[in-house]
Every structure is written in C-alpha cells, then in structure tokens.
Amino acid sequence: xxxxxxxxxxxxxxxxxxxxxxxxxxxxxxxxxxxxxxxxxxxxxxxxxxxxxxxxxxxxxxxxxxxxxxxxxxxxxxxxxxxxxxxxxxxxxxxxxxxxxxxxxxxxxxxxxxxxxxxxxxxxxxxxxxxxxxxxxxxxxxxxxxxxxxxxxxxxxxxxxxxxxxxxxxxxxxxxxxxxxxxxxxxxxxxxxxxxxxxxxxxxxxxxxxxxxxxxxxxxxxxxxxxxxxxxxxxxxxxxxxxxxxxxxxxxxxxxxxxxxxxxxxxxxxxxxxxxxxxxxxx
Numbered sequence: 001x002x003x004x005x006x007x008x009x010x011x012x013x014x015x016x017x018x019x020x021x022x023x024x025x026x027x028x029x030x031x032x033x034x035x036x037x038x039x040x041x042x043x044x045x046x047x048x049x050x051x052x053x054x055x056x057x058x059x060x061x062x063x064x065x066x067x068x069x070x071x072x073x074x075x076x077x078x079x080x081x082x083x084x085x086x087x088x089x090x091x092x093x094x095x096x097x098x099x100x101x102x103x104x105x106x107x108x109x110x111x112x113x114x115x116x117x118x119x120x121x122x123x124x125x126x127x128x129x130x131x132x133x134x135x136x137x138x139x140x141x142x143x144x145x146x147x148x149x150x151x152x153x154x155x156x157x158x159x160x161x162x163x164x165x166x167x168x169x170x171x172x173x174x175x176x177x178x179x180x181x182x183x184x185x186x187x188x189x190x191x192x193x194x195x196x197x198x199x200x201x202x203x204x205x206x207x208x209x210x211x212x213x214x215x216x217x218x219x220x221x222x223x224x225x226x227x228x229x230x231x232x233x234x235x236x237x238x239x240x241x242x243x244x245x246x247x248x249x250x251x252x253x254x255x256x257x258x259x260x261x262x263x264x265x266x267x268x269x270x271x272x273x274x275x276x277x278x279x280x281x282x283x
Contacts (some may be wrong), residue, residue, distance in 0.1 A: 006133045013123065019156040020120050022112045024141050025149045030103055037096040044089045051082040112152035115168040117142070123194070156199070162251040163206045171197055210252035217245050218267060225274055238271040 014021040072083045112120075121142055124132060132139070142150065158164040175183065175195060183195040221241040228234045246264040249255050255263070 009133050018154040019113060019116045019152065020123075021153040022117060022120055022142065022150055023153070024146060025106055025109075025151045027106075027149055030099070030106070034096070034099055034103065037092065037099060041089065041092050041096060044085065044092060048082065048085045048089060051085055055082050106151065109151040109153070110155040110157075111148075112150055113156045113168070115172075116152070116156055117147070117150065158203070160210075160252055160254055162210065163203060166206050167199065167202050171202065210248075213248055213252065217241065217248065218270065221271055222274060225271065231275065234275045238268065238275060241271065242268045 072080075074080060124134075124139075124142070140146070158167060175197075183197075185194055221238070224237060224241075225234050228237060242264060245267050246260055249260045249263060
C-alpha cells in the first residue's frame with residue numbers, strides 16, 4: 001500500500017492524532033475583518049439616524065418610529081428608505097455577530113503543546129514521514145514566525161509539571177534509546193519511526209510513582225532523623241525534607257497554594273515533634 005502524500009497525508013496524521021491538529025489562528029486578519037465590519041455598521045447606523053430624522057420631519061412619516069407596520073409596509077414613494085436601511089443593517093449585524101462569536105470561540109482554544117508542535121515540524125521534514133508534503137506558501141504556516149498565531153484543536157495537557165516532563169521528555173528519549181527496538185511504527189506510516197504510547201497508561205504510571213514518592217518521604221525523614229543525634233543537623237535535615245516535600249507537591253499534584261502550605265506545615269510539625277522528643281529523651 002502506497003503512503004499518502006501532500007494534504008491527504010497531513011489530514012491523515014491530524015485526524016489520527018488530535019493533538020497534532022494545529023492550525024493558524026489568523027488573529028490579525030480576523031481583527032482587521034472585525035474592525036472593517038464594525039466601521040461599516042457604524043456608517044450605516046449614522047445613515048439610519050439621518051433617515052429617521054427625515055421621516056420625523058415628514059408629515060406623512062412622523063409616526064414611523066411608533067408604528068412598525070407602516071414603517072415596513074408603506075407603499076408610498078420614499079416611505080421604505082428607513083426600513084430598507086434597517087434590513088441592510090440587520091444582514092451586516094448577523095455577519096458581524098457571527099464573526100465576533102467565532103473570535104470568542106477561537107480565543108478560548110489554547111496554543112499547541114510545544115512538544116507536539118516540534119514533532120509536527122519534524123514530521124514535515126523527515127523523508128520517511130511528511131517529506132516536505134507542501135510546495136506552496138502555506139508550507140510556512142507552522143514556522144517560528146507564526147508560532148504565537150497557532151492553535152490546537154485539542155491541546156494535550158497534563159495534570160502536573162512532572163507528568164508533562166515525563167511524557168514529553170523521558171518517553172521520547174526512552175523511545176530513541178530502547179523503545180524503537182520493540183515498538184512498531186504506527187500503521188498509517190509503517191516506514192516512519194513514529195510509535196504510539198498510550199497516554200492513559202503513562203499517566204497511570206506517573207500517578208503510581210508520585211504516590212510512592214509522597215508515601216516514602218515522611219517515613220524516610222523519620223528514619224533518617226532517628227539515626228542523627230546532633231540536634232542542629234536534625235533541624236537542617238528537617239528543613240531539607242520539608243523543602244523537598246513542598247517541591248514534590250508542586251510538581252506531582254494540582255494542589256492549590258494554600259493546600260501546599262497546609263500540608264507542608266503539617267509535615268514540618270511532625271518532624272519538629274520528633275526532633276523535640278529526641279532532645280528530651282537524649283537529655
């Protein structure tokens with residue numbers, strides 16, 4: 001089976017891996033379009049106000065601002081100018097509001113994960129992967145100059161910094177050294193070196209590792225403090241373990257600052273009580 005090329009190849013990898021569906025936001029062009037639409041409507045609004053004043057001063061049309069039926073369905077010459085302007089503005093407003101709503105939606109879409117963007121760029125260049133699939137100016141859509149204008153349809157995000165580091169740094173290095181020997185490439189690109197690692201399984205492994213670290217830190221500090229007889233050294237070790245504990249909470253959890261402060265305070269209190277007890281016993 002021959003590999004796809006060009007746009008079909010890009011569409012295939014993006015459809016199979018949502019995190020690689022990265023596109024230009026065209027923020028500046030969209031803002032320019034909104035500004036032009038806004039200016040156009042403002043001019044139409046001024047024209048409508050002018051027609052409204054003209055109708056008010058006309059003896060047969062001064063009731064148009066109080067009677068919609070006569071405004072919309074009057075058959076006399078000149079009577080429909082105000083209503084026609086209203087209909088023209090209505091169409092412009094529908095288009096403007098639609099564009100504005102689209103921009104609100106686009107503004108909520110996050111920028112791509114840096115690793116996924118780097119992978120997509122690498123895929124474009126490698127002979128066994130994208131092999132420079134595009135030839136027109138749009139091949140520059142994902143370059144460095146456009147980086148701040150890119151969005152991901154489904155950004156790959158992680159619960160904590162440690163998970164992000166483990167999945168985006170450790171796993172790729174593992175694949176280059178060992179994984180590529182045992183992991184088969186993805187079916188849509190059998191000649192490439194792209195392999196898929198289930199993210200759910202990786203996150204489960206990270207959560208288990210984080211739980212083990214969180215469980216071992218308190219007991220490790222107590223064991224080490226137990227074998228230290230110098231009070232000053234005990235206090236120094238307690239400070240070091242407390243700092244390590246708080247850093248682990250920051251890196252391994254999504255805890256809020258107040259929750260980290262409370263947990264760290266409790267952990268420090270346990271160590272202080274242990275050190276104080278040792279001082280009394282030794283004394």
